[in-house]
Amino acid sequence: MATADLSYRQGLSFTPEQRISKNLTGLIPHVMEDSKKQCERALKMIRTRQTGIDKYLYLSTLKRENVDLFYRLLIDHAKELMPLVYTPTIGDVCLQYSTLYTRPEALYISIKQRKSIRTILRNWPYANPEICVVTDGSRILGLGDLGVNGVGIPIGKLALYTAAAGIRPEKTLPIVLDCGTANETNLKDPLYLGLRAKRVPVPEQQAFMDEFMEAAADVYPDMVVQFEDFESEKAFNYLDRYRNKYKCFNDDIQGTGAVVLAGYIGAVNLSGVPIEEQRLVFMGAGSAGVGVAKQLVEYYTKRGLSEQAAKDKFWLVDTKGLVTKDRGDKLADHKKYFARTDNNGHQFRTLEEVIEYVKPTALVGLTATFGVFTESVVRALKASVDAGGLGRRPILFPLSNPLSKAECTFEQAVTWTDGTVIFASGSPFSQFTVKVSDHAVTYYPNQGNNVYVFPGIGLGAILAKASRVTDNMIYTSAAALAGSLNADEIHKGLIYPRIERVRDASIIVAREVMKAARRDGVSQLAEEQWLEWEEWGDLALDKYIKARIYDPQL
Ligand SMILES: NC(=O)C1=CN([C@@H]2O[C@H](COP(=O)(O)OP(=O)(O)OC[C@H]3O[C@@H](n4cnc5c(N)ncnc54)[C@H](O)[C@@H]3O)[C@@H](O)[C@H]2O)C=CC1
Ligand SMILES: CC(=O)C(=O)O
Numbered sequence: 001m002a003t004a005d006l007s008y009r010q011g012l013s014f015t016p017e018q019r020i021s022k023n024l025t026g027l028i029p030h031v032m033e034d035s036k037k038q039c040e041r042a043l044k045m046i047r048t049r050q051t052g053i054d055k056y057l058y059l060s061t062l063k064r065e066n067v068d069l070f071y072r073l074l075i076d077h078a079k080e081l082m083p084l085v086y087t088p089t090i091g092d093v094c095l096q097y098s099t100l101y102t103r104p105e106a107l108y109i110s111i112k113q114r115k116s117i118r119t120i121l122r123n124w125p126y127a128n129p130e131i132c133v134v135t136d137g138s139r140i141l142g143l144g145d146l147g148v149n150g151v152g153i154p155i156g157k158l159a160l161y162t163a164a165a166g167i168r169p170e171k172t173l174p175i176v177l178d179c180g181t182a183n184e185t186n187l188k189d190p191l192y193l194g195l196r197a198k199r200v201p202v203p204e205q206q207a208f209m210d211e212f213m214e215a216a217a218d219v220y221p222d223m224v225v226q227f228e229d230f231e232s233e234k235a236f237n238y239l240d241r242y243r244n245k246y247k248c249f250n251d252d253i254q255g256t257g258a259v260v261l262a263g264y265i266g267a268v269n270l271s272g273v274p275i276e277e278q279r280l281v282f283m284g285a286g287s288a289g290v291g292v293a294k295q296l297v298e299y300y301t302k303r304g305l306s307e308q309a310a311k312d313k314f315w316l317v318d319t320k321g322l323v324t325k326d327r328g329d330k331l332a333d334h335k336k337y338f339a340r341t342d343n344n345g346h347q348f349r350t351l352e353e354v355i356e357y358v359k360p361t362a363l364v365g366l367t368a369t370f371g372v373f374t375e376s377v378v379r380a381l382k383a384s385v386d387a388g389g390l391g392r393r394p395i396l397f398p399l400s401n402p403l404s405k406a407e408c409t410f411e412q413a414v415t416w417t418d419g420t421v422i423f424a425s426g427s428p429f430s431q432f433t434v435k436v437s438d439h440a441v442t443y444y445p446n447q448g449n450n451v452y453v454f455p456g457i458g459l460g461a462i463l464a465k466a467s468r469v470t471d472n473m474i475y476t477s478a479a480a481l482a483g484s485l486n487a488d489e490i491h492k493g494l495i496y497p498r499i500e501r502v503r504d505a506s507i508i509v510a511r512e513v514m515k516a517a518r519r520d521g522v523s524q525l526a527e528e529q530w531l532e533w534e535e536w537g538d539l540a541l542d543k544y545i546k547a548r549i550y551d552p553q554l
């Protein structure tokens with residue numbers, strides 16, 4: 001007797017004939033439902049769960065039980081569901097990961113298993129992964145060192161690779177490298193799933209990382225590796241160390257740099273302040289802050305400014321105040337590039353002092369600290385923009401994740417700028433409606449999150465068979481995203497496409513990233529293929545991409 005085919009991927013949509021041929025008759029309810037009906041049931045379940053975590057757990061079960069339905073939902077209801085599988089809910093999930101755990105969903109490689117990295121990689125049950133997101137859990141969103149609990153981030157980011165860029169779910173590989181943790185709560189938690197030990201010294205972590213990268217390239221030579229949420233020093237170090245040796249990029253430095261550049265291009269157009277007159281204060285000088293500032297410097301130099309003149313447009317602030325050369329503390333290497341020398345020996349300790357001194361037109365927050373954009377800070381920003389002339393608008397990007405770490409809320413930003421703000425946040429805020437005498441005015445926020453670029457960068461690198469991820473590929477992703485808004489989005493004054501259109505944007509990003517790979521000589525696709533596309537243009541390349549991406553049908 002033939003055994004039943006237990007691959008229930010199609011859920012309730014099997015026809016009676018398929019049920020007979022697969023011996024499924026009676027194993028699933030009798031009704032036959034189309035995709036719409038199955039999505040309706042799942043949405044009802046999600047909407048009636050009380051907490052974000054409950055909704056996440058339901059979705060996570062669905063991902064395991066009916067992967068196509070999970071991704072159909074995530075693609076078709078991105079605005080509602082992305083915040084559940086990604087920031088902000090994923091932050092709560094990471095905080096409680098060891099308690100919520102029911103089944104493995106990633107590779108967990110501890111520093112005690114250094115000799116077995118290749119075996120562990122080969123144990124992954126799906127053949128030839130194309131994209132890996134790896135973290136060591138040392139800086140998870142703005143929540144600090146979560147150790148192995150940080151694995152929720154690679155899992156969440158890879159779900160977005162599938163939903164936003166159509167990489168097949170079985171081609172994605174989430175990895176957490178467990179080097180111990182500095183998190184006392186985790187260390188004291190009897191259920192903690194990671195090594196119950198202090199994080200090992202940096203040189204040891206680096207040696208482990210060297211071994212991991214070598215093993216990953218050896219076992220999966222075609223796989224692109226995305227570094228995610230490594231604390232800043234390691235983030236910069238690993239990127240420098242591996243970028244010319246392996247196919248890899250750092251999402252927090254490069255992905256965030258690209259996404260903020262794209263938003264900044266749109267914001268400058270709306271601001272009424274010419275690009276040459278823009279002056280930018282960055283609150284936060286970590287991997288994201290410095291990564292973004294460097295990407296923007298590249299934009300200015302491409303527009304003809306000298307590197308020094310471009311750099312002079314940026315004032316970076318950290319916990320000790322304005323980053324200056326003569327501040328008297330030992331600056332971390334990644335901050336030195338932006339250290340100011342024009343402060344005449346004066347040190348500016350608070351953000352208010354910096355704003356008073358700089359008179360910025362744009363304020364970017366990457367501090368992982370809630371509320372640092374206070375009313376007086378935001379009003380001072382507005383005043384400095386207003387002083388430049390009528391109709392000018394301040395650019396305010398509180399980009400830290402999750403929502404509990406945002407530098408200010410959308411409502412505050414709108415209220416404190418009398419509605420003039422051009423706003424983007426890392427995690428999503430709702431639109432905000434204000435009643436003005438007899439009518440209502442609705443303000444629309446933007447989500448400035450690297451989800452708009454990393455899926456397209458990864459997809460572009462994979463499809464171009466890129467041997468490296470070059471700076472031009474990253475830069476191009478920003479330019480492509482900036483150009484991907486439709487007429488309605490432009491009309492609404494948005495600076496990013498609506499999140500429901502992230503998949504359209506990813507295809508554009510992937511196409512341009514592929515072309516940049518070809519220009520940089522790192523695409524290993526056949527020359528004839530490129531010549532054909534050159535003849536037929538972007539439409540042919542888009543067709544090629546669309547034919548290769550996962551679009552779940554139920
Ligand atoms: N929107 C997006 O797509 C992304 C957002 N992020 C967010 O950016 C934040 C920072 O990430 P990293 O740069 O990697 O962290 P990090 O820890 O390396 O850097 C944080 C920086 O903020 C400074 N800082 C902290 N509190 C401060 C305060 N009260 N006043 C002034 N400066 C303060 C620190 O001195 C440091 O320079 C995180 O919340 C992360 O979630 C990161 C990547 C992408
Ligand atoms: C979005 C992201 O990569 C972060 O907050 O770290």
Ligand SMILES: [Mg+2]
Pocket residue numbers: 141228229251252
């Ligand atoms: Mg990150």
